[in-house]
Amino acid sequence: MLTETFVASISAHTKPNTGITKDAGIFVHESQPLAAQRHVFKKSASASNGLAVSSSHIFAAQDGKAVVHVYSREKGNMEVVVPFQERVHSVALAAGETVLLLGMESGRVLCWEIASGRLVSTSTSHLSPVTKLAVDPDSNFFLSGSSDAMIHVWSLLAVLSFSPDTSRSPIRTLSTHRGPITSLICGHSSTAANVAISISQDKSAIVWDYRNGVALRTYLLPDVPTTLSLDPADRAFYVAYEDGSLQTISFFDDIQQSAPTDTLRDPALSHRPVQPPTGSRFNAASQNLGSVISSSLSWDGTTLVSGHTSGKVASWDLAKRTYITTLATLPGPVTNLQFLPPTGFPNVKTPSFKIQTVVKPRHDLATGNEGAGMVPQNYGLNMQFTSHLSVPSISAAESSGRGGKSEFKHALTHPSFPTDMLEESILELQTWGQGPQNGVSASSDFLSFSTTEDKKSGTASNEELTELKRKYEALQRVQKVMSNELYELQKDNEWYKKHSATQKNNAKKTGDADGDVEMGEDESGSEAGSTEESDSEEEEEVGGDSSSEDEDEEASASENA
Template sequence: MLTEHFVASISAQTKANTGVTKDAGIFFHEFQPLAAQRHVFKKSATAQNGLAVSSSHIFAAQAEKAVVHVYSREKGNQEAVVPFPERIHSIALAAKDSVLLLGTESGRVLAWEICSGRLVSTSTSHLQPVTSLAVDPTSSFFLSGSPDAMIHVWSLPAILSFSPDTSRSPVHTLSTHRGPISSIVCGNSSSSANIAISTSEDKSAIVWDYYNGQLLRTYLLPELPQAMTLDPADRACYLAYGDGSLQTVNFYDDLQKTTATDTLRDAASSHRPIQPPPKTRFSAESQKLGAAMALSLSWDGQTLISGHTTGKVAVWDTAKGNYLSTIANLPGPVTNLKFLEPTGFPNAREPTFRIQTVVRPKQESGISDGNALVPSNYTLSMQLNDLLRGPATSATEPGPGQTSFEEALVHPNFPRAMLDASLAELATWNVLSNGAIAPAADFLSLNEDAGADGMQGVSSNGTSELQELKNQLASLQRIQKVTFQQLSELREEKEYLLREERKRSQQKQHQAKSKSKSHLTNGSTSDVEMSDNGSSESDSDDAASDGSSEAAPSE
């Protein structure tokens, strides 16, 4: 059965007229199929952006303290209390929940590998505490925000690198805001076209292309936003305000229907701010929810939950912008809300590894070995549940530019045919040129017991093989020379035949032309003879007629 949960945290609150602090905690709720509270983790008071949840643990940065509480979801208890040298103002999980990022009061970010205990630090780039952290879906980058109005983009692989030459400074700095940064969210795309959205106390929300450090769109808001969440398809973001109302900011509105250009990435419109229409703002005034401090969206993007200062957790319909119900009433202001990934999908694969116990952080020490990048005391503590998923490879069909042996090296095992061929080749190495089997000690002369006789046998064997190879090379050179001579003779013969063929074709053409001329000459001669014969006959007829006319008077 498909099951969906969410986790809520509250901040400390004093009891009325007593000055005694209420028992704050973290609340684990089932959202569907049955809305109910399932577990409570006590003794925790977290501020905004101070909660991170993995599949096995819950991390809570304590408000105004330099302490992070670690809770085990499987055991349902507090596993560790981890102190730090300075106060922690924001946290976020990265690298498949194996790295916890912590924003400190001094303006730097700590990266804690929870399965090894390694703790590294970025450079101090913020002038004030880091109050917001957002991680790229690929864990290649993360963004940090601060009241100094600056947003820094960091490369997580560079921060975690063991190389001493790797820079731990920001990749980009986004400095358009004119007020303290209140929240940052990162898009859900794993491509280089992913976006990030930031809100500030200057009443603006900006959409960034953080890969290139470019501003894409600026939205002017009616009030100071208290919290923000992003649609799973990156179509819109949802904002929460101090009066308890919410607002939808659509990135692809009605303007998109009139043009084929992506309005969010239209460079000609990036400098023009946009005001979301008032109709996109909705509230439930009759419920007296109080100021909204936290937002989270379900995995399908249809349901929005909001946490308020009164301790109420409200449910909203994002399509209609309507209030649906109040799902929980907690004993303190709700500072963080996080929907967890739904469980119960058929044929769902388990994670490839599981972190059973969190290793306490220890500051990164210098490299112990000058020739090694990884310290000698670096160890991982995790449980492998399955084969590590890597790029698809085949040991029988090497990829482009790879030999079969190179492909087999990255394969889980060597193919049987390659193993058989290797063993057969290895067996032939001990066979001498005369067919005898050489002693095992003589091969490569790696056995300390092998004496001078063995070395001499190996050297004589190598000399005979070298002479045999020279003879084979000489015979191949002779064959090559003869072959080249035959090729030259064949080439000359081919040219001679081509010349003879051209001559015969020219003779045939000449004979054909002469025959056609003789036919024309014979035809003209016969015509002349026929005309001569005709003229002689007519002359004889005329003579006969003349004779008859002359004879008549004589009678």
């Protein structure tokens, strides 16, 4: 059965509520199929835009404090309290829920890798605290808004780079607003045509092409907006106001459809403000909901949930533009609302990893070793693999040589150490640190190959050369082992010859000294001579066989090499 849940938070307890725990601050509510409260997290008072929810944790920036509370959704309790040097005004998750962005009071943004603890800071580009953060679907860019009416666009890859020479300044600035930024959101497209929408206290909403820094459309609003939500298909956005009303602003209404196709990107209309029709605004005056502080859209985009200063969480039918019901009444202003992805779908793709424990921030991992841009030696990720790793795309030429699976994945997914890897390791350990023996010179080190020509050649040639080098290294190790074994066989053969000759001499001396044996001179001489001749013949046969075997082994080893 399909289940949809949303998370709500309050800033402080303003009124007594006997049905809710006294120190509860974060509430997990089920929206459908049954509207009911499912879980409560205690000891939290988060301000607007100060809540971020992942599949495993909840991050809540405390209102007026330099502290972030981290809650484990699986355990249902607080996991860790993370202090900072200044107040945190906004948070957002990026990079597949592995990086937490924090908007600070000084006007900078901190990037915290929650699986490694690495903490990186951007430059101080805002003149006021960063009150809103938005991340694009691919996590290549993120936007920051502030009360200084500025919106900065950042490259997340550049900010997280280990190189100290990489610029951690915004790549562009959007500065058309004339008032504090109240809300900011990115579209759902993964293409270069994705947009971002911002609202400000100057009673305007602007649609941006944030990749190029161009304002596509400006909307004049009837009142000061407080928050906004974007349709899942990027067809419209919904603005909330201080009087508790909401307004639907469509990109394809009757007025804009009178213009040429794709009016949103028509350069002739980019500087022409649009005033939404008054009929697109709706409210529920009889419910005494209060000012709207937060809002969120359901997965299918048909229902909007709004949080109000009265503590009520209201549900709205967007198709009919009518109030449906009050889902919950919380003991304080509802500062944050966030719908979670629905559960209950069949054949859902399982994530490949899961973060069990959040690692506290560490400033020593900000840059690489010795400022060279390399990964620090003490850098490590604390995560758990929950499924098989995805296989990268392999060309037809590579698939025949590697069997469609990389060596790393083969070793990682094998129940134990692969046999071929163990054999190569044993051969390498046997020849480790050995010099030339019995005139056999040690083979040259494979690191002596020159890589100048490799860099000049194409990618395919480099891969073929790398494969040939790897095979040549394996043959070198086999040749070393075979040389050592041949040397040992030669030593054993010489020892066997000496030992057999010594035994014969001792046996002869013992026979001559024994006086109890009565035998004629002719018979003893003939028998001794025949015995010596047979022994010599056997020695020659043994020596011939061993020498032939040595020659055969040397010939096979030379052919393999």
